[in-house]
Amino acid sequence: MTQNQRDADNNPDEAAGAQFLSQLLPGMSATVVQLQAKGAIRQRLLEMGFIRGATLKVEKLAPMGDPMELVLKGYHLSLRRDEGACILVQPLAQVIG
């Protein structure tokens, strides 16, 4: 079973096009659907504004491909990709150009 299939099994929203934040490419925007992180990471993400419905944009990836830079609530922050893999998002239609 591939990683994607497994993700799809674990999460019914996959059918509706929800993805993990870590799968987004630079330039893509999305809204937060659900936090799957636990403990201190979850608390920190909540405080920083990762709540249901919040809009975020992937600004860029670090030179070595990890972490990623996001824009959320008008400020910039960085997140490791494995932390991004705990955040389920709904990508927004991509603005062309």
Add this chain to the structure above:
Amino acid sequence: MSKIIALAGNPNSGKTTLFNALTGSHRHVGNWPGVTVEKRSGILEVEDQNLEIVDLPGTYSLSAKSEDERIAASFLAEAQVDLIINVLDASNLERNLYLTTQLLELGKPVVFVLNMMDDAERRGIQLDIPALETLLGGPVIPTIGNRAEGVADLKTELLKVLAGTEPKIRNFLAETAGHGPMDYGHDIEGELAKLVSLIKRDEHLAESIKPRWLSLQLLEGSPEAVKLVGESHAREAIMAQLEASRSFLHAHLGEDAATLLAEYRYGFLHGLVLEVAKLPETPQVSHTTKLDRLLTHRYLGIPIFLAVMVAIYTLSFVLGKYPQDWIDKGFKVLSAFLSAKLPTGELTSLLTDGIIPGVSAVIVFLPVIMILMGCISFLEDTGYMARAAFIMDRAMHLMGLHGKSFIPLLMGSGCNVPAIQAARTIESKQDRLITILVTPLISCSARLQVYIVIAGTFFKPFGAALAIIAMHFLGFGLAMIIGRILRSTLFSGPSAPFVMELPPYRMPVLKATIIHMWDKAQVFLTRAGTTIFAGATLVWFLSRYPGIANSGWNLEYQQQRNAVLALQISAEQKDDQLKNLELAKESRIVNHSLAASLGKTVEPVLRPILDPDHKRTEAWKDVIALTAGFVAKEIVVSTMAVIHQASELPKAGEKLSPLQLSLRDHTGLTPLTALAFMIFTLIYTPCLGTVAMIRREAGSWGWAGFSVGYGLGLGWLLAWGTVVIGRMMGFV
């Protein structure tokens, strides 16, 4: 008693700059009790009142999940805090106000400082300050942090609020019959009310903390709140209700309580910001975004970062070397002057060989500490530090470290002492501790001096250069491996999140950088200086006694001296002979000292490394050099010179110094055991300054002891392994 004002706000909100502007020179830097988080406090003198200002660690919330948040939350809840100043970044209001929603629950008057107003204006954000004052229930003072604009207004406002004559202060708890400044909705408010009524059953508990605030913290799962309740006689009822409330909320609203609270807060703030702030219709590309296109560029980001590192390294360790040399020379001149003027004896030696070098060993660190800390503070204030961590995190994470660990490790190759102090910038305690514990493995410039002498003696020039480079790689490699091992053993808990703000680039205030440098120097002198001084004096004692008190030897030396003085030879020859006599005396004292006894006792342990064939008669002398090297590794060389009665300075026209010749021809060291000696010198223990700094930065003697212990163990193992494998391969 003076009134106490707490300064709270997010990291990067300009809190510390405001603190500096308010307190001027009446300030004190210390630690919060029991932890290694810096506590800054100071006195604000205004209209003949003295107000104490306490700068809290910058936090995004009071959830008490991290050390910083715990400190801030518990200090703010204390009865003695009369007023809270909440510093807000006007250009990033929504997230900054998250902390505010919690501060308002504390039921204390809050004055809001809207900092970075210039940034907000530049981004086209217009703010309705009177509306903000009404919604937040407190006066809002706009300021521009790095120009100290608005500080005078703030001072007047503080007095007004403390005197109780500020009509803008609203008491939400009284107004809303129990509700806080914001309503968490029917379901949550219902559960909060149940918890509050149970908490109020314990009057003592309800006195010590606002029941509503405690209930909120309980719902959020704060371990501190649970601990507080644990001491109450009503704990069983409260905890049972908490369980019931949590499952009720989860069942009805579909998420856990902490998530729901955060969602309500952000929901409230989103509305509030819409009401008070007018954002530009087309957001402009900020100068930060433009700069980041270059500074965190996919290909250029790393080269630029490395260039910045080279610049800092050069400033700290190349430029910093000059004042360091002056200090060193100054103390040497002083010591030589005193030993010439004072009668020979124990007290003079204590002064000239013990105390003066001890003080010198402390002061000599100051230039490099101040320069490096100044550079780091400058990088932090510009916002580049977060980018540096962003760029390096991938590589550092592989080592079990954090992006911000790179700077301490790199600077460690200059000197471990300021490098460990630089680890302060790492927020997570785990990451910071791992970084502190592996930094001593990075080979510093003091150790380089030892390698140069040893490698130069036993290897051909090319081989010597190779051996020296290999030592540096070995240090970095070990730091990586040990970092990973520590991460998966002692620090195997969930690693702290790398959710890091990339703040807008800002021009730092030079004054803040200078204050920071001065603070760091002061902390080093008072906290680490005493340890270094005491250690240096102890090593002096070990390497001089009992020989120095031997009056027979002293008499003999005087007679020999007088005999030389009476000789009919040239002044130059006389000088030479006198120097030899003095070296012989020193050598005799050291070779019969307590350190020598220690060397003879310990030597069997080191025999597999330094003397595998058990043929050397003087292997114990290496132990004396290593003991002395604990003060500072470069002392290994000068001690060897004394022990072997041979100068470190080569005679004219000779490539090797008398010391090197003596090492090669008389000590029985072989190239292989010399290499093992170098490896052991690299690892065996951090030097005294580093140990003192570890104790200060890790917060306990335990970690300092641990670093010495694992250094000795690891150093022995690797040096032994080198000898064993080397011999198997046919080297001697």
